[in-house]
Amino acid sequence: MAKQNAQPPKGTRDFLPAYVRQRQYAISIIRQVYESYGFEPLETPTLERLEALSGKYGEEGDQLMFKVLLRGQPLVTGIEQAAVLLQQPGAVIEGRSGKTVPGAPALLADLGLRYDLTVPLARAYAAHQAELPPIFKRYQIQPVWRADTPGKGRYREFYQCDVDVVGSTSLLVEAEVASAAVECVERLGFSDFTVRLNHRGLLRAVVERAGLGPQQEVDAITAIDKLDKVGKDGVDRELAERGVAEAGRRALLELLESGADLDGVARFLAGHTEGEQALAELRRMLELSQGTAAGARIRFDIALARGLGYYTGCIFELASPKFGGSLGGGGRYDNLIGLFLGRQVPACGFSLGFERLLLLMDEGGMFPADLAALDVLLGATSEDGAGELLVAARELRALGLRVSLLPKAEKPGKLRKTAEERQARHAVWLESGRFQLWTRDGDVSMRDLERAALLEKLQGEPA
Amino acid sequence: MAKQNAQPPKGTRDFLPAYVRQRQYAISIIRQVYESYGFEPLETPTLERLEALSGKYGEEGDQLMFKVLLRGQPLVTGIEQAAVLLQQPGAVIEGRSGKTVPGAPALLADLGLRYDLTVPLARAYAAHQAELPPIFKRYQIQPVWRADTPGKGRYREFYQCDVDVVGSTSLLVEAEVASAAVECVERLGFSDFTVRLNHRGLLRAVVERAGLGPQQEVDAITAIDKLDKVGKDGVDRELAERGVAEAGRRALLELLESGADLDGVARFLAGHTEGEQALAELRRMLELSQGTAAGARIRFDIALARGLGYYTGCIFELASPKFGGSLGGGGRYDNLIGLFLGRQVPACGFSLGFERLLLLMDEGGMFPADLAALDVLLGATSEDGAGELLVAARELRALGLRVSLLPKAEKPGKLRKTAEERQARHAVWLESGRFQLWTRDGDVSMRDLERAALLEKLQGEPA
Numbered sequence: 001m002a003k004q005n006a007q008p009p010k011g012t013r014d015f016l017p018a019y020v021r022q023r024q025y026a027i028s029i030i031r032q033v034y035e036s037y038g039f040e041p042l043e044t045p046t047l048e049r050l051e052a053l054s055g056k057y058g059e060e061g062d063q064l065m066f067k068v069l070l071r072g073q074p075l076v077t078g079i080e081q082a083a084v085l086l087q088q089p090g091a092v093i094e095g096r097s098g099k100t101v102p103g104a105p106a107l108l109a110d111l112g113l114r115y116d117l118t119v120p121l122a123r124a125y126a127a128h129q130a131e132l133p134p135i136f137k138r139y140q141i142q143p144v145w146r147a148d149t150p151g152k153g154r155y156r157e158f159y160q161c162d163v164d165v166v167g168s169t170s171l172l173v174e175a176e177v178a179s180a181a182v183e184c185v186e187r188l189g190f191s192d193f194t195v196r197l198n199h200r201g202l203l204r205a206v207v208e209r210a211g212l213g214p215q216q217e218v219d220a221i222t223a224i225d226k227l228d229k230v231g232k233d234g235v236d237r238e239l240a241e242r243g244v245a246e247a248g249r250r251a252l253l254e255l256l257e258s259g260a261d262l263d264g265v266a267r268f269l270a271g272h273t274e275g276e277q278a279l280a281e282l283r284r285m286l287e288l289s290q291g292t293a294a295g296a297r298i299r300f301d302i303a304l305a306r307g308l309g310y311y312t313g314c315i316f317e318l319a320s321p322k323f324g325g326s327l328g329g330g331g332r333y334d335n336l337i338g339l340f341l342g343r344q345v346p347a348c349g350f351s352l353g354f355e356r357l358l359l360l361m362d363e364g365g366m367f368p369a370d371l372a373a374l375d376v377l378l379g380a381t382s383e384d385g386a387g388e389l390l391v392a393a394r395e396l397r398a399l400g401l402r403v404s405l406l407p408k409a410e411k412p413g414k415l416r417k418t419a420e421e422r423q424a425r426h427a428v429w430l431e432s433g434r435f436q437l438w439t440r441d442g443d444v445s446m447r448d449l450e451r452a453a454l455l456e457k458l459q460g461e462p463a
Numbered sequence: 464m465a466k467q468n469a470q471p472p473k474g475t476r477d478f479l480p481a482y483v484r485q486r487q488y489a490i491s492i493i494r495q496v497y498e499s500y501g502f503e504p505l506e507t508p509t510l511e512r513l514e515a516l517s518g519k520y521g522e523e524g525d526q527l528m529f530k531v532l533l534r535g536q537p538l539v540t541g542i543e544q545a546a547v548l549l550q551q552p553g554a555v556i557e558g559r560s561g562k563t564v565p566g567a568p569a570l571l572a573d574l575g576l577r578y579d580l581t582v583p584l585a586r587a588y589a590a591h592q593a594e595l596p597p598i599f600k601r602y603q604i605q606p607v608w609r610a611d612t613p614g615k616g617r618y619r620e621f622y623q624c625d626v627d628v629v630g631s632t633s634l635l636v637e638a639e640v641a642s643a644a645v646e647c648v649e650r651l652g653f654s655d656f657t658v659r660l661n662h663r664g665l666l667r668a669v670v671e672r673a674g675l676g677p678q679q680e681v682d683a684i685t686a687i688d689k690l691d692k693v694g695k696d697g698v699d700r701e702l703a704e705r706g707v708a709e710a711g712r713r714a715l716l717e718l719l720e721s722g723a724d725l726d727g728v729a730r731f732l733a734g735h736t737e738g739e740q741a742l743a744e745l746r747r748m749l750e751l752s753q754g755t756a757a758g759a760r761i762r763f764d765i766a767l768a769r770g771l772g773y774y775t776g777c778i779f780e781l782a783s784p785k786f787g788g789s790l791g792g793g794g795r796y797d798n799l800i801g802l803f804l805g806r807q808v809p810a811c812g813f814s815l816g817f818e819r820l821l822l823l824m825d826e827g828g829m830f831p832a833d834l835a836a837l838d839v840l841l842g843a844t845s846e847d848g849a850g851e852l853l854v855a856a857r858e859l860r861a862l863g864l865r866v867s868l869l870p871k872a873e874k875p876g877k878l879r880k881t882a883e884e885r886q887a888r889h890a891v892w893l894e895s896g897r898f899q900l901w902t903r904d905g906d907v908s909m910r911d912l913e914r915a916a917l918l919e920k921l922q923g924e925p926a
Contacts, residue, residue, distance in 0.1 A: 004515065009574055012508035014587040016594060017601070019502035036860045038837055038867020038885075040484035045475035045620050046509060046576075046606065047529070050466065064509070067532040069572045070608045108571065109532045111472055113509075122921075124477040126469035131479060133884065135871065137481070143509065147534045157508050170469035170870035172849055179857070293855035342466030352877030379736055386635050391754035394642070397499045404501020406632035408598060421596065 011148070011156030021371040022223040023159075026358060027141055030184045031163050033436075034139040039163050042138040044120035047111045053342075054112075056119045058309070064146045066156075067109035073374045094156030113145040116160040118336065120348065125166055126340035135167040141354075153359045160382050166337055174314045176331060178247075179292035183352045185318055185327055186293065188357060188367040193320040193327060195289075195297045198304040199282050200311045200331070202265065205275025207301070209268060210251035216244055220252065225305035231398045232256060260302040278313075285314055310336045313348070325358055328352040370423065375461060377419040379406035389430055392451050396428075399459055411434065425461070428454065474611070476617030484834040486622075489821060490604055493624050493647045497602040500643045502626050505601040510574045512559030515803075517575075519582045521772070527609045529619075530572035576608040580625045581799065581812065583775075588629055588804035598630040604817075614823045626793075629800055634747050636811045637777045640793060642755035644813045648790055650783055650821060651755065652829040656754075656783040656790060658760045661767040662745050663774045663794070665728065669765070670736025672731060673714035679707055683715065688768035695719060704919035712777055723765040741776075748777055773799040776811070786823055791815040835887065838924060840882040842869035843893040855914055859891075862922055875899065888924070891917065 011400045015023065029043075034367055047068060115141045116119055125136060140159045150156060163180055165173045178195055179296055185193060207220045219242035223235050230238070232253055239249045258264040262282060269275035282300060289298045298316070304330050306315040313332030320327050330350030337345040361367055380386070380392055389405060404422065406415070412429060416438050419427035427438040434448040437457060446457065472478055478486065492503075510531060513646060515527055521588060524558045577583055580603045604624045626643055628636045641658060648656060652802060670683045675692035682705035687699050693701070695716055702712045721727040732738035745763060761779070769778040769792050777797030783790050793813030800808040824830055841856055845850070852868060859866045867885065869878070875892060879901050890901040897911040900920060909920065 004586075004803045005512065005590075006586050006803040008508050008587070009512055010509050010591065012510055014508070014591060015504075015506040017503035017505060018742070019505050023506075024504070036865050037856075038840075038865060040480035040835075041478075041487070042480060043469045043478040043483050043486075045477070046608070047472050049468065049470075049472055049473055052469075063534075066574075068576075069530040069532050071526075071529075074609065083476065090634075113528075113531075123467075123469050124471070126466075127471070128479060133881070135492075135869065137570060137867065145509070157510065162899060165870070168870040170849075172853070173870065174868040176852055176856070176870070179853075200769055288850055288853060291850050292857060333541075340467045340469040370561075378502075385753055386633075387754050388752060390638055390642075393500075393639070394755060402499050402501060404600065405639055405641070406598065407628070407631040407635040416597070 009156070011150035013155065013157070019092060020370055022367050023358065023360070025367060026188060026354070026361065027159075028162070029187050030352065030354075031139070031141065033184045033187055034163055035182060036183075037163075037176060039137045039139040039180070040258075042121065042124065042140050043142060044114065044117070044124050044140070046113055046114055046143075048120060048123070049194070050110055050112045053115055053119060056336075056339075057115055059225045064148055065115055066113040066145045066147055068111040068113070069108060070110055071263050086154055089405070095373050103319055110448070113349065114142070115146060115398070116144050117160050117351070118140060118164070120350075121162075121164055121166070122337040123340045125337055127343070129341065131165075135165065137163070137165045139163045144309040153356050155355060159354045161352040162349055164347055165443050166345060168348075169334070169346045171288060171314070174316075174332060175288040175292055175294070177348055178289060178294040178298065178316050181316075181318060181328060181330065181352065182297060184218045184295045184352060188361060189364075190309045190320065190360070192322055193292050193297065193318050194273050194299060196301040196304040196317045197282065197285065197298055197308075198301055198419045199278040200313060202269075202272050202280035202302075203305065205272045205278060206252070206255065207276065209272055210248045210255070212252075213246060216248070218241070219386075220244060220248075221305040224252070224256070224303050227256060227303040235418060236424075238279060241314070256302065257387045260301050265302060273439060281314060306331060309333075316350075318353075320360070322364075323412050326353055327357060327360075360379065372423050373402075374404055374422050374424040375401040376426045376428050377406060377415065377422055377427050377456070378403050379415045379418075380409050381415075382409050382431075385430045385433065388433075388451070392428070392430075392435065392454065394453055395451070396458060399461070401458060401461060412438075426458070470617070471771075474613035476618065476620075476812060481835055484819065485825070487832045488649060488834055489817070489824065490622075490624070492650050492672045493815065493817075494602070494604065496643060496647045496650055497624075497626055499646075500600075500626070500639060502600045502643070504794040505584065505587065505603050506605060507577065507580070507587050507603070509606075510575055510576055511583060511586070515574045515586050516578055516582060519799075519802075520578055523586070524578060527611055529608045529610055531574040531576070533573055566663045569591060573708040577608060578882070579606070579607050579621050580605060580814070581796075583605055584625075584627055584629070584812075585800040586803050588800055588808070592804065596630075598628065600626070600628045602626045616819050618818060622817045624815040624817050625812055627810055629808060629810045631811075632797070632809045634744060634751060634777075637748050637795060638751040638755055638757070640811055640813045641752060641757040641761065641779050644779075644791060644793065644815065645684065645756045645760060647815060648820070651824060652827075653790070653820075653823075654784065656760065656781050656787055657762060657780050658757050659765055659767040660745065660748065660761050661769075661778050661781045662741040662776060663778060664737055664741035664776060665732075665745065665765075667727070668732050668741060668769065669715070669718065671761060672735055672738065675707060675711045675715075675856055679705070683711075684768045687715070687719070687766055690719060690766040691764060717767065725763050728765060746779060757820060761821040770796060772796075779813075781816075783823070784850075785817060785827075788819070789816060790823075833887050836865075837867055837882075837885050837887040838864035839866045839889045839891050839921070840869060840878065840885055840887040841866050841891050842878045842881075843872050844874060844878075845872050845894075848893045849895065851896075851914070855891070855893075855898065856916065858914070858918055859921060862918065862924070864924060875901075889921070 042172050063131050068076045141301050143159050145157050207217045222239040227235055255268050289295050310333040311331045312334045315331030317329035318327040332348040334346040337347045393403050393405045415429050429436050435454045439445050497553050606620050606622050608620050666684050670680045687702040690698055719732050745791045752758050773796040774794045775797045778794030780792035781790040795808040796812040856866050856868045878892050892899050898917045900909045
């Protein structure tokens with residue numbers, strides 16, 4: 001038989017049973033924490049209309065988006081298709097036969113694969129607003145797709161685990177969202193991480209006070225974001241390369257050199273209305289967080305920028321020295337949800353770095369050992385007694401036991417080995433019309449049991 | 464603000480919280496049953512290489528497949544792209560400027576969205592065979608995509624819940640798979656359904672014995688498949704339209720008229736080796752099933768055809784008069800898995816009609832009422848005391864309670880109303896520095912509690 005290529009597409013993965021169980025374990029903990037905060041589950045389609053996705057993630061996002069070909073579009077196009085696809089209205093296509101067709105612009109694709117969970121939330125919130133509460137607290141755990149260059153911990157299909165609160169400007173929302181994120185990561189077994197806190201309004205004010213123009217804001221914040229990695233000299237070089245004048249660079253670096261605690265930044269921003277408003281929100285957020293799971297971990301960090309997309313207020317990030325990077329991040333974004341609704345709707349959310357967390361948990365041996373546990377591997381040493389095996393399987397399952405029936409006759413040694421491989425607590429097999437019971441721990445092995453005796457023996461086993 | 468279209472793509476759906484909870488409920492039951500049978504979870508990527516999907520689902524499948532545009536392909540193409548896309552090697556494209564480019568065939572798309580869970584299983588099994596047991600029992604619960612015409616219960620994105628056993632020819636596999644399927648549907652609350660059983664080898668033999676050529680096999684089976692709907696006269700007309708000669712039609716209809724129990728079919732097939740082999744397997748399957756959950760429901764049905772794709776042996780289907788159709792189906796397919804491996808690998812599986820089951824459960828009021836239950840809606844009548852609220856939320860959650868904190872001050876009446884809407888058992892609010900407790904059942908409402916007293920009151924509440 002000819003053999004076809006069996007590899008999954010570049011940057012995607014098959015999840016084998018042991019790994020699915022690890023993922024299910026992590027997801028069930030995250031879901032429990034989110035539910036305990038009163039977040040409600042939302043799921044949105046994998047496909048979105050391209051016009052709903054386009055322009056929301058910047059130029060890079062548009063490029064990295066997986067786009068779906070219009071249905072009915074032939075994979076290999078002929079002269080008519082080529083003409084339709086041709087951008088230049090005045091162009092003419094001449095086929096081999098001499099037939100000519102005028103060209104006209106047309107779209108090849110109308111749908112795209114979900115790029116994150118935030119734009120779909122905004123769209124779905126607008127579509128279903130009448131059915132949703134005025135303050136909508138939702139969690140969403142689904143895969144997203146980006147045609148990025150694959151690397152360690154970076155895939156083209158990966159899960160996001162988001163919480164968002166839509167419809168409230170209260171800082172209680174920021175405090176609850178950060179607390180839920182911290183609790184998820186703690187419950188997954190991490191202890192060595194902090195919550196970095198900053199404010200987009202504060203960053204804007206700092207940049208403005210340093211004398212930079214609004215068009216340099218993005219450059220400046222991107223440079224400051226690298227402080228941890230490249231140091232102050234590096235930031236200075238980066239700012240210079242991006243065309244920030246020396247006076248501005250000096251002002252920014254002085255601020256960073258000052259230690260840049262809240263009081264230092266307050267002195268730097270004295271009299272700047274928007275900046276002082278952001279400072280007040282940061283102080284309030286730190287104060288509120290004291291009563292939450294984030295309290296002991298949260299600290300102001302002027303160098304946190306969190307990309308530059310849609311954030312408008314507080315931004316925060318879980319940072320772990322172990323990974324040298326972020327375990328997830330979030331913040332307030334008051335201008336995105338409204339795009340589909342035609343009016344401003346405040347929102348604040350957090351996205352866990354799920355694939356990174358899994359990678360760290362795997363490397364750190366942080367998963368329970370018995371996730372794959374089976375209670376009984378059930379088999380027989382000959383093909384006879386298949387009916388008896390099926391009845392035994394049914395009755396053992398009725399006790400709440402997980403029972404895998406081996407459809408092939410095997411020798412006792414092979415059955416025990418298979419049971420060990422499957423992490424089964426017991427191997428049970430039919431041999432000469434009686435059941436033989438072997439237990440991994442070795443303390444209840446028994447021979448030649450009737451089915452009733454076997455059931456009695458395994459009754460009350462923890463399921 | 465301008466408003467963007469907020470609808471999800473045609474044939475896809477947003478799942479709002481109450482519905483996600485119903486889906487989660489059904490999935491958790493199905494997963495429990497599959498796990499109790501020792502099936503292990505597998506997940507495969509949403510995207511597959513088009514060449515892995517193509518040609519596996521027939522012409523219709525190729526048409527209904529969602530295909531993903533090559534990355535970097537511009538959405539609107541210019542003259543160079545049009546030329547590349549042009550199928551006819553001799554063709555020439557002339558742009559408005561007079562520039563000409565020779566045409567050459569090229570693919571527009573290289574990836575497709577998963578169309579079912581069986582071809583991905585075959586591919587993944589081949590890719591990871593060294594890491595998988597020789598007999599691999601897996602379950603898979605994931606969405607699939609088909610660009611079909613949407614209708615009631617029919618969507619372009621829908622879930623499949625499959626079990627398959629790869630690597631064994633034993634009929635114990637058929638018996639276990641059918642039993643697991645029955646148990647899932649029973650545990651979801653259905654009682655009024657049967658298991659129809661037939662065999663592809665039997666159908667082939669019947670068609671052959673009726674004197675039809677192999678090229679008429681598909682037509683004949685398709686016609687027989689409609690017996691329930693159109694009656695014998697309808698089947699006769701259908702066979703005639705498909706060009707089956709009268710002698711063949713009469714032989715087939717006589718068989719169907721005979722009642723077509725196993726003995727009747729045995730007489731019809733007497734001496735047909737392949738047919739008698741299939742009959743023996745059917746008798747054995749019925750016998751083995753007596754000890755399983757399928758025992759009381761399973762019956763031979765000559766009119767079951769189960770489409771015509773890849774099945775090779777026993778086929779079965781859960782049929783409910785309530786829905787007038789299938790709740791799921793499966794069977795043995797010994798030639799598909801090997802496509803990616805280059806040698807034959809036997810397999811047998813079942814796919815539940817998940818979306819139909821959900822629809823019926825919703826219509827029949829079969830979901831538990833308290834899936835959305837929240838324990839405490841926590842709020843305040845003024846903006847003061849936000850810190851106290853956060854601490855109370857944390858401590859209540861530490862008791863195992865699900866607590867939703869309302870970030871906006873509200874009057875007591877509004878708080879109670881919101882609690883009722885969220886199906887919360889309690890509303891708790893801070894008013895003048897003390898906690899007020901209201902209970903939906905009305906029996907533990909209390910006023911002016913300190914936080915410690917509140918906690919004591921709610922301790923031991925079922926979570």
